Amino acid sequence: MILRFNQTPYTSFVTCLVVLSLLSSIYAQQCNQTSKIARFNCYPEDNPTEGTCIARGCCWQPIPAQSNVSGPRDPDVPSCYYPSDFPTYEIVSNETLSWGTRILIHKSPSHYRVANISNLTVDLIYEAQQRFRIQIYDTAFRRYQVPLTVPSVEKKADETDYKVEIIAKPFAIIVTRISTNATL
Numbered sequence: 496m497i498l499r500f501n502q503t504p505y506t507s508f509v510t511c512l513v514v515l516s517l518l519s520s521i522y523a524q525q526c527n528q529t530s531k532i533a534r535f536n537c538y539p540e541d542n543p544t545e546g547t548c549i550a551r552g553c554c555w556q557p558i559p560a561q562s563n564v565s566g567p568r569d570p571d572v573p574s575c576y577y578p579s580d581f582p583t584y585e586i587v588s589n590e591t592l593s594w595g596t597r598i599l600i601h602k603s604p605s606h607y608r609v610a611n612i613s614n615l616t617v618d619l620i621y622e623a624q625q626r627f628r629i630q631i632y633d634t635a636f637r638r639y640q641v642p643l644t645v646p647s648v649e650k651k652a653d654e655t656d657y658k659v660e661i662i663a664k665p666f667a668i669i670v671t672r673i674s675t676n677a678t679l
Contacts, residue, residue, distance in 0.1 A: 525578035526554030534576035548575035583665035584615065594648045595620045596659075599634060600666050619659060619668070621651040627659070627670060 537553035548555040557574040584600040598617040614634040622628055628645070632638065657679070660669040670679040 525580050526556065527579075533579075534573050536573040536575065537577045538573070538575035543573075543575040551575075552578075554578050585666060586661070586663045587614075589661070593650055595651050596661075598661065617668070619661075620648055621655055621659075622646055622648045623652050624655055625657075627655070627657050629668065629670075 537551060538548050545555045553575050554577070555575055558572045582603045584602045587599040587601045589599075590597045596619040598619070600615050600617060602611060602613055604611060604613065612633050616632055616634045618628075618630040620628040620630065623646075626646075632640075656673050658671045658673055660671070661667075662669070671677065672679055
C-alpha cells in the first residue's frame with residue numbers, strides 16, 4: 496500500500512520546520528552538559544571552531560572567561576565535546592585470574608572517531624599492598640609497547656591498601672586508597 500499526500504508548498508515548509516525543530520531539540524538535549532567535568536574533548540587537534548566541531552557531530556559551547564579570574568578560560572574544559580549519547584565501552588566479559596582480573600570491553604562503532612578500537616582488554620593486576628597496575632591493550636592487534644621492566648606477578652596480593660571498583664556501563668575503573676580514602 497502506498498500512501499500519497501497532496502502537499503502544498505506551505506505544508507511542505509511547515510513539515511520541514513517541524514522536523515528541524517525536533518532535530519534541534521534532540522541536539523540541544525544531547526549537548527546540555529551543565530557540568531564542566533562531564534565534557535570530553537571531541538576535537539583534540541589545535542584550534543577547533545564551531546564549524547569543524549559540529550561537522551564532526553560534536554557539541555559546541557564555549558566556556559567564557561570568568562570575570563573574577565584574570566586570563567583566558569580554563570583550558571581543561573573543552574568547547575567542543577561529545578554529546579551525552581556518544582558510544583562508550585561496555586564490559587563483555589570479566590574473568591578472575593590468579594594475579595587479578597581480566598576484563599574484555601567493547602564499543603560500538605561511531606562517527607566521532609573513524610579509527611576507533613572496538614575491542615580492548617583490561618588487565619587489573621594486584622601486584623603488592625601498595626602497588627596496583629592497569630594495562631589496557633587492543634584485543635585483536637598486538638602493538639608496540641615501551642619495553643619497561645615491571646615485576647612479574649603470578650599471584651594476587653593478599654592484602655592491599657586500595658579498593659578497585661568496576662563500573663559496567665559506561666565502563667570505568669575507580670581506584671581508592673583505603674588508608675586515606677583518596678581516589679587515585
